[in-house]
Amino acid sequence: MRIPLLSGRDFAEQDDANRRAVAIISAPLARKLFSDRSPLDQRLLIDDSDGDPRPVQIVGVVGDVKQEKLEMQPTFDIYLPWRQVIPEAVPWLRSTSFLVFRTSMPPLSLEGAVRKEIRNLDPTIPTTNIRSMEQVMGGALAARRFSLSLVGVFAVTALFLAAAALYAVIAYGIERRTREIGVRMALGATRLGILNMIMSEGFGLVAAGMVLGFLAAIPLANLIATQLYGVSTHDPLTYSIVLVALSAAALFASYFAARRAMRLDPMVALRHE
Numbered sequence: 257m258r259i260p261l262l263s264g265r266d267f268a269e270q271d272d273a274n275r276r277a278v279a280i281i282s283a284p285l286a287r288k289l290f291s292d293r294s295p296l297d298q299r300l301l302i303d304d305s306d307g308d309p310r311p312v313q314i315v316g317v318v319g320d321v322k323q324e325k326l327e328m329q330p331t332f333d334i335y336l337p338w339r340q341v342i343p344e345a346v347p348w349l350r351s352t353s354f355l356v357f358r359t360s361m362p363p364l365s366l367e368g369a370v371r372k373e374i375r376n377l378d379p380t381i382p383t384t385n386i387r388s389m390e391q392v393m394g395g396a397l398a399a400r401r402f403s404l405s406l407v408g409v410f411a412v413t414a415l416f417l418a419a420a421a422l423y424a425v426i427a428y429g430i431e432r433r434t435r436e437i438g439v440r441m442a443l444g445a446t447r448l449g450i451l452n453m454i455m456s457e458g459f460g461l462v463a464a465g466m467v468l469g470f471l472a473a474i475p476l477a478n479l480i481a482t483q484l485y486g487v488s489t490h491d492p493l494t495y496s497i498v499l500v501a502l503s504a505a506a507l508f509a510s511y512f513a514a515r516r517a518m519r520l521d522p523m524v525a526l527r528h529e
Contacts, residue, residue: 259318259319260318260319261317261318262317263296264315264317267280271339272339272340277313278313278314278340279315280314280334281316281318281334282332284320284333285334298313298314299313305344310342312334312336318333325396367386370383415501415505418465419506419509420509422506423513430513451511457510458510459506461506462503462506466502
């Protein structure tokens with residue numbers, strides 16, 4: 257599983273039922289129980305059966321692991337060598353096991369060989385639900401991906417509506433200022449100058465909206481924090497991408513609206529009421 261060994265040792269062949277019971281614990285558990293000293297060679301009492309708790313000796317500490325959900329905090333874990341799991345262990349520990357194989361080949365291509373090897377070891381053991389780690393991760397993230405896909409669809413729709421609204425506002429402003437634009441062109445303003453004026457005003461509206469949106473996004477980002485993994489709610493790259501996307505939408509909306517002003521005939525514009 258590539259869980260890093262932070263200190264101590266890993267399980268060895270001699271860690272069987274005839275030797276002293278050993279255990280490896282996770283770093284969060286080590287920090288909780290042994291914050292002031294090394295956890296190595298310390299004793300723990302574990303209650304893994306219906307009988308009395310039994311002592312185990314800590315021989316190693318491994319890195320954090322999130323056992324269930326990615327957004328959860330790392331759990332307090334105790335790892336035991338399989339050969340030292342006692343027959344009186346709680347039923348789920350004895351009867352429910354997950355075997356993990358690492359291979360350079362396509363994982364599911366080994367399904368038949370794995371089933372055959374397990375049958376050779378013990379024909380009474382059923383093997384079910386063989387999956388690749390990619391499938392396991394995909395299943396764990398399926399609900400989140402669906403919800404984020406919906407958010408993405410709504411975001412694209414909102415971006416389109418914002419661009420359409422910006423175009424409508426600028427086009428309406430041009431309609432109201434047709435006579436002014438005609439006067440400017442009659443006095444020598446170039447079509448390029450008119451284009452720059454209209455686009456500058458459009459970007460001014462977008463800049464004001466971006467500032468207000470950015471200020472509102474900071475406190476509201478915590479509402480979707482549970483749907484994010486590996487990305488901060490205040491990730492600068494994400495905000496930069498959003499700003500670039502909005503700027504591009506504003507550019508196209510302003511340009512197509514400004515083209516109307518560039519095509520105005522000055523004489524017709526001066527007679528416009």
